[in-house]
Amino acid sequence: MLAPLVTRYPMVALVAVIVEQATRIEELAAANEMLTAKLAGLEHLYSRNSKNSSMPPSGDDAPGKTPPPPSAKPGGQGRKRGKQPGAAGTHLEFRVRPDAREDRYPEGACGCGADLADAVDRGIVDSYQQHEIPEVSVKVTQYDMHTVTCGCGRTHTATRPEGARPGKVGYGPNLQAFAVYLMVVQHLPTHRCVALLEALTGAKPSPGFVHGMLARVAGLLGEVDKRIRALITLAYAVCCEETPLRVGPRTPKPGRKKAEKYLLVACTDLYTHYLLGDRDLDTFKASVLAEIAGTDTVIVHDRYQNYDSAELGEFIHQLCTQHLLRDLAGAGEVYPDAQWPAQIADALRGLIHEANRARRDGRTAIDEQVKTELTQRFRDGVLVGLSDTTNHGSRPGERKTRLLLEVLRDRTADVLRFADDLRVPPTSNQAERDLRPAKLQQNISGRLTSDKRTQDRYTIRGYISTAVKHGAGAINVLRDALTGKPWMPPDPVPA
Template identity: 40%
Template sequence: MSSALESASREDLLTLIGLLQRQVAAAEARAEVAEAQAAELTVANERLTARVAELERRLGRNSGNSSMPPSSDAFGRPEKKPQPKSGRKRGRQSGTGGSGLVMTEKPDTTEDHVPAACTGCGSTLDQGDSVGFERRQVRDIPLSTVKITEHRAHRCRCACGTITAQAMPGHIAGSPSSYGPNLRALAVYLLEFQHVPVERTAQLIKDVTGAEVSTGWVASLLGEAAGLVGDSLNLIRALLILGHILHADETTTRTGSVRRWLHVACTDLLTLLHLAPRSRAGADPGGVLPHYRGVLVHDSLSLYAGYPRCTHQLCGAHLIRELTAAEEDFPTRRSGTSRSGGLWPG
């Protein structure tokens, strides 16, 4: 009986050992799975952390630390550091000159205002009784109303019997009735310089002058004006190409509901603008950058790398924004070597 019990205990022990071994193997397998999952979570956490940091960096971009326009500052620009007070009072400082209108000694017109009767005895008074006067000058513009001028080109018969006809002046259109050069110039000025839409330009001209111009007439003036300034634009292009320093940039604008890019090439005295896609193929039609050999100042957009014949200079304003962004991204790292091998701003 003792032998049977020992045999049974031995079998139970082996069974228990086998069960424990299987449990240990299962636990090790679960540990391996947990370890793999932990590694995956660690990688995912690092990836998400980097993503959040990148999103926060992008969210912090504004017109003060990037090339974004002020209109894109959805959350406003960060507050500037308070500057030390200078001790000066607000407003105009004592001793500085005023900025009011100065009276002129030669007015265009003069209107005399004379009392009609004496306040003492009631006698009639006129300008000849004046012993002095008080002056006031008013600056104003005359009311603008359309003035219709009829031009008559006569035909004259000579004593010899020949009839000679005088041609109409060159600035007069071929139609029997048309709008003159001053009104046409006003419409182009409102469209091009003030960026007033076509319909509002027509409405403004009607309200101010009384001329009931059509939107079609207003729109037709742009092509005519472009032809008249062609020689001037060619001269501006030539002078820009010959300059030692040239600034180039591009900004968004809209034609109706379509987003367009406005390219600019300029110096401190000359500016040339044209609408085109934001690419080298869009910049070339301006006729300046492909031929320029001086120092080109720009925002380091990739399209400018396509002009290797000139010297390139990063715009100082953009450089300051980049340094501001670096300071905001790495506030505690003032100097040293960056990951790319360059120097951190210090």
């Protein structure tokens, strides 16, 4: 093999060629190792979806993404389209006492030439009820306020109607409430809100007037906002979540990668409170959490580090099991041959199911034997996982998996608190639901220009959300606020 090389090159030159080739091989090997690691990282990134990470479902069908597998259903059957068995049905019922009645008779002439108006009435043979709304059109009413003089000499002047503003003309509280509802609840941008109001009512308020309603209504809700915040601090368990919002200038502040804010929510099944700020401790200290610290209230959250900060205070925690299950699904993809990710996830789902069933049946606790068996399966799975992942590894996803297992081991009480206390929800899904409108608004309207107006928007949103959770109507409570009588959440019912 060396004879041809020896013939072509002197020995010294041959050694130089070999050294050069060895160096080149080392360079290629290093480049190959780097590209292999980069490819593994990209494949891991593209494999992230709504089932194995916190990505929203809207990103599952993005180019290059690996879609999540279909959810497994009990008995191997997927959910069919339409109404599900046991779900409450709805229908348009025939009312015994309609709002109005109208008799209808045949018109025209009979075949014999007689006018049917003179025919003999034989009674009702068919009845039909039509549910309809009246045609909407803006109505201008002039209110003339009179002054009168009493016999005693005192004078009295009539007040303006509810919701009237200074000046000679203005829009009434119904139209104002409708405009705010469209912007805050239905996420319509200002100009589209104006266009819809004109199409439905004939009124065409200016975009400036409509947008200014946010500041006006939020200014009327100061006391309500404080009361909602106070009532949340009295709750037994509070769900917390945060999401980024594109707000303000497009250029990031110095030291930041993105020009965005964060919207924090603290909520229960009866109350909702929002705070716009950053994802930093200063914002968390300004939130409801600062008043919960050191109390017996349980906070349900996604393990973001600020919830565990000593600077924020001491809390009783419930780690969101929905986030844990997503991370366990990701761990199963990093270790496809391992059984422990599925074992931990199945045990966790089993405990959630038992807790939900116990609440549904009116029981105060899970069956102790079932809880013990599922908890032991959970702990055993965690121990096996820790023995399989003795370090943080080098492949994408290995470090995250190891950290997850350490959390499941070191914070078992915070993971399974819901199984010991049925008053604690296992997930922060209520907070996710209360934040979903913010994500929807971003998809519709894009970047919001003002921090102050955005906080106004979510002060109003928290007021409406709390009222709706109590069974009140969104338009009604907005009108109440605009007429100076904002709806107030009632005192909590003692447990």
